[in-house]
Amino acid sequence: xxxxxxxxxGIAGITAARHIRKRSDDEITVISAESDHFFSRTAxxxxxMGHMAFENTKPYEDFFWEKxxxxxxREWVSRVDTxxxxxxxxxxxxxxxxxxxxxSGSKSNKFGWPGQDLAGVQGLYSLQDLELMxxxxxxxxxxxxxxxxxxxxEMAEMLLSRQIPVTFLVREASWMDFAFPAEESxxxxxxxxxxxxxxxxxxxxxRIEADERGRVRAAVTKDGEEIPCQFLGLTxxxxxxxxxxxxxxxxxxxxVMADDMLLTSAPDVYAAGDCVQLRSPKPGxxxxxxxxxxxxMMGETIARTVCGEPTTYDPGIWFNSAKFIDIEYQVYGxxxxxxxxxxxxxxxxxxxGEKSLRIHYMEADQRVIGFNLMGIxxxxxxxxxxxxxxxxxxxxxxxxxxxNFDPEFYAQYERELIQLYNDQHPNLPLRLKRRRGLKQxxxxxxxxx
Amino acid sequence: xxxxxxxxxKTLVWIxxxxxxxxxxxxxxxxxxxxxxxxxxxxxxxxxxxxSGAVQEKHQEALFGELDSLRDKYYKSTHTFLSDIDRKISExxxxxxxxxxxxxxxxxxxxxxxxxxxxxxxxxxxxxxFFLLSLILGSLGAIIHFLPRLWLxxxxxxxxxxxxxxxxxxxxxxxxxxVFLIGFYIALYFFPAYxxxxxxxxxxxxxxxxxxxxxxxxxxxxxxxxxxxVMAVRMAIHYRHNRYQLVRTxxxxxxxxxxxxxxxxxxxxxxxxxxxxxxxxxxxxxFFYKYNLDGLMSSGAFGWFILxxxxxxxxxxxxxxxxxxxxxxxxxWVCGCGGLAETLGDPFRHLSDKSLKAWKAERWIVHSxxxxxxxxxxxxxxxxxxxxxxxxxLGEATGKFQTWYGFLIGSIFAGVVGTGFYxxxxxxxxxxxxxxxxxxxxxxQKFKSRFRITTNGGQCISCGNCSTYCEMGIDVRxxxxxxxxxIRSSCVGCGICSAVCPRGVLRxxxxxxxxxxxxxxxxxIGQGRIDVA
Numbered sequence: 010x011x012x013x014x015x016x017x018x019g020i021a022g023i024t025a026a027r028h029i030r031k032r033s034d035d036e037i038t039v040i041s042a043e044s045d046h047f048f049s050r051t052a053x054x055x056x057x058m059g060h061m062a063f064e065n066t067k068p069y070e071d072f073f074w075e076k077x078x079x080x081x082x083r084e085w086v087s088r089v090d091t092x093x094x095x096x097x098x099x100x101x102x103x104x105x106x107x108x109x110x111x112x113s114g115s116k117s118n119k120f121g122w123p124g125q126d127l128a129g130v131q132g133l134y135s136l137q138d139l140e141l142m143x144x145x146x147x148x149x150x151x152x153x154x155x156x157x158x159x160x161x162x163e164m165a166e167m168l169l170s171r172q173i174p175v176t177f178l179v180r181e182a183s184w185m186d187f188a189f190p191a192e193e194s195x196x197x198x199x200x201x202x203x204x205x206x207x208x209x210x211x212x213x214x215x216r217i218e219a220d221e222r223g224r225v226r227a228a229v230t231k232d233g234e235e236i237p238c239q240f241l242g243l244t245x246x247x248x249x250x251x252x253x254x255x256x257x258x259x260x261x262x263x264x265v266m267a268d269d270m271l272l273t274s275a276p277d278v279y280a281a282g283d284c285v286q287l288r289s290p291k292p293g294x295x296x297x298x299x300x301x302x303x304x305x306m307m308g309e310t311i312a313r314t315v316c317g318e319p320t321t322y323d324p325g326i327w328f329n330s331a332k333f334i335d336i337e338y339q340v341y342g343x344x345x346x347x348x349x350x351x352x353x354x355x356x357x358x359x360x361x362g363e364k365s366l367r368i369h370y371m372e373a374d375q376r377v378i379g380f381n382l383m384g385i386x387x388x389x390x391x392x393x394x395x396x397x398x399x400x401x402x403x404x405x406x407x408x409x410x411x412x413n414f415d416p417e418f419y420a421q422y423e424r425e426l427i428q429l430y431n432d433q434h435p436n437l438p439l440r441l442k443r444r445r446g447l448k449q450x451x452x453x454x455x456x457x458x
Numbered sequence: 459x460x461x462x463x464x465x466x467x468k469t470l471v472w473i474x475x476x477x478x479x480x481x482x483x484x485x486x487x488x489x490x491x492x493x494x495x496x497x498x499x500x501x502x503x504x505x506x507x508x509x510s511g512a513v514q515e516k517h518q519e520a521l522f523g524e525l526d527s528l529r530d531k532y533y534k535s536t537h538t539f540l541s542d543i544d545r546k547i548s549e550x551x552x553x554x555x556x557x558x559x560x561x562x563x564x565x566x567x568x569x570x571x572x573x574x575x576x577x578x579x580x581x582x583x584x585x586x587x588f589f590l591l592s593l594i595l596g597s598l599g600a601i602i603h604f605l606p607r608l609w610l611x612x613x614x615x616x617x618x619x620x621x622x623x624x625x626x627x628x629x630x631x632x633x634x635x636x637v638f639l640i641g642f643y644i645a646l647y648f649f650p651a652y653x654x655x656x657x658x659x660x661x662x663x664x665x666x667x668x669x670x671x672x673x674x675x676x677x678x679x680x681x682x683x684x685x686x687x688v689m690a691v692r693m694a695i696h697y698r699h700n701r702y703q704l705v706r707t708x709x710x711x712x713x714x715x716x717x718x719x720x721x722x723x724x725x726x727x728x729x730x731x732x733x734x735x736x737x738x739x740x741x742x743x744x745f746f747y748k749y750n751l752d753g754l755m756s757s758g759a760f761g762w763f764i765l766x767x768x769x770x771x772x773x774x775x776x777x778x779x780x781x782x783x784x785x786x787x788x789x790x791w792v793c794g795c796g797g798l799a800e801t802l803g804d805p806f807r808h809l810s811d812k813s814l815k816a817w818k819a820e821r822w823i824v825h826s827x828x829x830x831x832x833x834x835x836x837x838x839x840x841x842x843x844x845x846x847x848x849x850x851x852l853g854e855a856t857g858k859f860q861t862w863y864g865f866l867i868g869s870i871f872a873g874v875v876g877t878g879f880y881x882x883x884x885x886x887x888x889x890x891x892x893x894x895x896x897x898x899x900x901x902x903q904k905f906k907s908r909f910r911i912t913t914n915g916g917q918c919i920s921c922g923n924c925s926t927y928c929e930m931g932i933d934v935r936x937x938x939x940x941x942x943x944x945i946r947s948s949c950v951g952c953g954i955c956s957a958v959c960p961r962g963v964l965r966x967x968x969x970x971x972x973x974x975x976x977x978x979x980x981x982x983i984g985q986g987r988i989d990v991a
Binding site for chain 1: 615617619621699701704705813917921925936958965968970
């Protein structure tokens with residue numbers, strides 16, 4: 010029986026623990042400095058907004074861990090000794106392991122701005138950050154958020170729910186224009202503004218000014234504008250939380266270096282989730298992907314390897330989702346901000362400007378390479394299947410209704426997308442053969458199985 | 459934000475506040491109206507009691523004789539008046555003795571009738587005015603309170619502050635509301651003579667629809683329908699971006715207003731059996747009671763139609779539709795209990811208990827109630843058929859079963875606990891733990907149905923919105939995060955899990971049963987399918 014120790018009780022560490030338990034009788038210990046029990050980090054915003062209580066963010070009831078013989082420890086790991094296979098805790102105690110899984114997550118970025126450590130200036134990643142935000146945003150007249158990513162928008166939504174006016178500084182000319190096609194990026198700009206957020210595009214932070222009590226008083230932009238605020242959210246991305254691994258002998262660059270099996274440079278030490286930096290990521294993928302989904306897949310991959318079924322990490326076809334205030338977003342496959350070599354795009358936008366469908370495909374053989382959805386839900390399984398099978402645009406367009414995953418009675422827009430295509434290609438008009446519905450989806454899946 | 463925008467926002471906020479004030483005013487008048495009458499038994503009172511048949515002829519002489527000593531005595535308090543009436547009824551019984559006695563049921567009816575006929579004062583003489591100042595003013599105030607949300611809030615899921623709100627999170631106002639609702643039900647079921655002034659508020663509508671004053675069940679139906687419709691406005695505004703919710707809310711409103719309220723009232727006006735055509739056995743537990751069967755069978759062709767419809771509804775239609783659409787077609791589209799839960803109860807849906815313990819308790823309790831209902835109805839029917847030749851089997855047991863079922867399940871569970879505890883235990887306590895019809899439909903849904911909630915591949919982020927807002931206390935996330943479809947006997951298909959999901963993971967759908975319980979997970983979609991965790 011191996012002693013398996015997991016550092017971090019987030020989605021990566023917990024997924025590893027659960028799958029190891031399913032496959033073995035090994036002794037499992039999960040260590041966290043953040044919380045007694047696993048909670049969903051993605052739900053922190055909902056606690057602040059009053060949609061949920063902390064209890065509701067726990068995916069498993071507290072009895073689950075003992076019942077599944079997963080030991081939980083609330084400790085801060087200060088040092089790892091890979092030679093003697095030992096962990097040392099902040100209080101000086103230590104723990105021995107046979108297999109170690111590092112799933113220590115991320116920390117919020119700070120880029121050395123003057124004033125970045127003032128009271129009232131913070132990022133949002135951990136439970137402690139949330140508690141801090143709760144304290145820091147009491148009786149605040151204006152908040153400034155710096156950094157145009159998903160967490161920035163989420164933080165803006167959180168503050169709006171408490172009627173706190175928000176000024177949002179975004180470095181790019183349009184929201185996340187490096188990752189999103191121009192139309193979707195513009196849609197988010199409009200949506201953010203329509204919610205009363207003071208969006209400042211192409212604006213960078215220069216420094217943060219303090220009041221006499223050492224609290225944030227104002228943000229000053231590079232253009233010299235001073236924006237008074239009593240809270241400043243720094244949401245300029247995250248980076249792997251690996252400082253505690255210095256001197257451990259485990260190779261780290263920005264994150265913990267891990268090979269295809271997620272094994273680190275030290276024997277029997279694996280890494281999963283946000284803290285991982287892959288030595289050789291798959292083509293088109295980044296070495297660090299701080300995402301819920303990748304953390305989950307890595308956790309499961311390591312569990313298999315540790316339990317005697319060596320498995321390489323393969324995140325498969327890209328997918329992701331988010332919600333930008335009221336606009337849901339889903340992506341399947343490869344959607345780049347700027348079309349790549351030989352790629353073409355078919356894009357339809359609803360007259361409300363808050364829903365859109367986009368398909369990217371290769372011009373030469375019409376093979377579809379990605380779907381981008383705003384305000385419309387699509388079936389993961391079917392999009393994945395089509396991408397895997399290398400289906401062409403005409404085939405997919407004619408069957409597109411089957412991919413629609415919106416609730417019953419919702420309007421369906423696939424016809425309008427086809428109309429757009431037919432207008433561009435008048436020679437061979439396509440016709441929508443399938444509308445939304447489980448039956449349509451199942452029959453398609455069966456046909457190709 | 460520009461100046462004009464913020465000033466119109468302010469105006470809307472003021473309108474909201476004014477609406478709430480009107481609602482509070484209406485509610486206050488409603489509560490106060492209980493004290494706005496005094497009592498005096500006069501010659502006319504006795505004449506009306508006799509003429510209307512409210513007191514049966516065989517009791518008139520003895521009862522009126524006893525009550526005569528109270529003639530022209532003036533009462534300010536309902537309680538004192540009722541105590542005297544009670545004493546007089548008991549004395550009447552002593553005099554009558556044995557078989558001629560006034561039994562409990564009649565006693566209750568007499569108390570109600572005497573209080574009603576003897577009442578004088580502000581409210582009895584100004585019923586229409588008080589009807590307007592309480593029920594109508596309160597309803598309008600509530601709607602005025604809700605409407606500005608259309609402009610104040612953008613469309614979308616807006617559960618902001620639900621867990622900080624006193625009324626919605628078991629705070630002071632939540633408990634106060636619970637106490638009020640529980641009090642209302644206790645009075646309605648067990649002390650109706652004390653709320654005769656409320657019942658009277660139903661007169662204007664009752665007179666218009668049925669040409670007679672309101673009785674206690676008409677008043678309850680009116681309150682129920684009014685509350686449901688007003689709160690349906692809120693529901694529709696809250697989920698106005700979601701067509702499934704809009705259609706469903708329209709459906710429960712239609713069935714409550716038409717099937718539960720208007721049609722029975724019109725039938726009554728036409729001297730036909732007043733029946734709620736959608737209320738199926740065993741939820742409608744008294745359908746097979748002797749008095750109902752006798753009543754229907756003596757009402758000619760129409761009565762027989764209702765009888766056959768009621769049997770067909772319970773035995774064929776309701777379960778069959780559940781095979782095709784899941785139990786949702788009934789529980790969250792048609793049913794009156796469901797209708798109230800989905801409108802008045804919507805702000806409390808997150809209070810349901812999601813623990814495994816609660817699920818275990820649910821299965822024991824709801825199926826026990828089903829067994830109770832089936833046993834009770836079987837005894838009633840055995841008694842009915844064996845009684846045709848004048849010698850009913852199980853005569854005494856039947857009465858006992860009926861009384862206890864009506865008291866425990868019909869009144870306490872469905873009413874007092876089911877609705878009174880909305881702000882404490884959530885809005886579907888009755889539907890989840892108590893309703894025998896829901897239990898039957900749950901078995902259908904679990905073992906033979908085309909319904910399921912599909913999980914969208916690997917998109918779940920385990921945030922917990924779905925579980926939090928499941929009124930039936932289903933831990934939806936448990937299934938969603940492992941890519942498994944959700945098929946639970948208790949699911950009423952309200953669709954809120956799908957609505958609150960921020961990542962587009964859940965969809966209610968009907969389809970081939972094969973593969974409904976999917977054994978696969980797409981968690982590691984890149985590596986093909988993997989066993990469910």
